[in-house]
Amino acid sequence: MPYAPPRICKCGALVPAGRACARCSKANEKARPSASARGYGTDWRKLRETMxxxxxxxxxxxxxxxxxxDHRTPRAAGGTDDPSNLQWVHRRCHSVKTAGQDGGFGNRRGQRG
Structure with a gap:
């Protein structure tokens, strides 16, 4: 199994590859808006049930x-919640797709966590 070396977190702490230190993780979580605030509230849950x-x-x-x-064309790029713009994907497949497009969940395009 390949080994990924540790990396330096934004705050300067040494952490396992692909992770942030506990302090930065908590700060990132507090800064992220709720699912409803990001547009994934009741209407989104109803849409998921009907797809x-x-x-x-x-x-x-x-x-x-x-x-x-998943949105084929992300909302941030002008995509909508129209069923023609939606597709079911496994969690792991979605993670790979998202990381390839914008550096990871919640990051702006080209920004890596």
Whole structure:
């Protein structure tokens, strides 16, 4: 199994690759708006319930509980919640796609956590 060396957190602490120190993690979590504030409230939950359960749009695997309903064109890039712009993806597939597009969940395009 490949080994990823530790890295330096924003605050200067040495942390495992792909992580932030506990202090920065808590600060990031406090700064992030709630799901409802980001547009994923009651209407979004109702939309998720009505979307047909299809295979993962990335890997083609079967639908399973816990899959993410992903925007093909992100909201930040002008995408909408229209069903034609939505696709079911596995959590792991969504994480890879998001990291490739904008550096990770909640980061601006080109920004890495």
């Amino acid at each position: 047909p359960k299809t295979r993962c749009a990335i890997c083609g695997g079967h639908w399973e509980p816990g899959m993410h309903l």
